Amino acid sequence: MKLLRFGPPGRESVGAVDRDGRLRDLSSAVPDLHLPTLGLAGLKRLRRLDPSDFPVVRGRPRLGVPFTGISKFVAIGLNYADHAAEAGLAVPAEPIVFLKATTCISGPQDPVRLPAGSTRGDWEVELGVVIGRTARAVDEHDALAHVAGYTVVNDVSEREWQLERGGTWDKGKGFDTFGPIGPWLVTADEVPDPQALSLWLDLNGEPRQRGSTATMVFGVARLVSYVSRVMTLLPGDVIATGTPPGVGMGMKPPRYLRTGDVMTLGIEGLGSQRQRVI
Structure with a gap:
């Protein structure tokens, strides 16, 4: 799965790239890609989602760092x-x-x-x-x-x-x-x-x-x-x-x-x- 965050700095939403390369908005399913909270188990749950079930993001929004919780x-x-x-x-x-x-x-x-x-x-x-x-x-x-x-x-x-x-x-x-x-x-x-x-x-x-x-x-x-x-x-x-x-x-x-x-x-x-x- 290709996961990302998009939007203005400090106000990014969670997204994913679908099979056709389109950006989909996953924010209704996951509030943030905070890896210390999600861990491998949380990522496994996200991989069960089908990005095509979520709305396409229009335009070319800014892309942020694709996850949060980087301690080192x-x-x-x-x-x-x-x-x-x-x-x-x-x-x-x-x-x-x-x-x-x-x-x-x-x-x-x-x-x-x-x-x-x-x-x-x-x-x-x-x-x-x-x-x-x-x-x-x-x-x-x-x-x-x-x-x-x-x-x-x-x-x-x-x-x-x-x-x-x-x-x-x-x-x-x-x-x-x-x-x-x-x-x-x-x-x-x-x-x-x-x-x-x-x-x-x-x-x-x-x-x-x-x-x-x-x-x-x-x-x-x-x-x-x-x-x-x-x-x-x-x-x-x-x-x-x-x-x-x-x-x-x-x-x-x-x-x-x-x-x-x-x-x-x-x-x-x-x-x-x-x-x-x-």
Whole structure:
């Protein structure tokens, strides 16, 4: 099932995409997609609904983050060997884990605002793994049973703050609007193999990133298991699983985000995003 939230910020309604790609209003059946409340059992009940039984949403409303209740926004660095190479860094022996601030989260079509003085804003299309059941030190073979579904993430970064201002990566990853999520939460039953999805990102209509989750250094099951040993994962938490090559930092010469740029990005079966840089 492809679930989403639509409408003005703070007043979103629940929707779903039907078999013909039309947006349906599910708000009469579910008040909000709050994953800590719904959990896997609640999502299972929602999957029994037929979106065609609900009214079509007219026009092109704003899409919000497709679910609520995100307590942690975890991200994985250098999880594609070819991206590590373009960054001039070694392929990690264990997952590199950092956090994006939950205040950076925004809708999939909302503008991305560069912070004052930013000169090295960058893009990163990533598969987002959405947790549906509390995961604490889970085994890898059981890890995917804790996943509610998948979504698209743009792990927007400010490379100067990430790499040159001392300390952790978190500083360059957590600026407001640096975490677009959506357009949909695609439930796990519709993604039988999360390691077989193509990813892409264009800048101003020009191809930049092309990749596949098949080339991840650490797969989704390994990441959920690993992170759950570092911190307890709760329903609604998101893990952004790393980006394929083609980021601005890796270009020769580097090409960083400027006001007026438009990023479009997506993942096979999970929908697409579009953000204007302001």
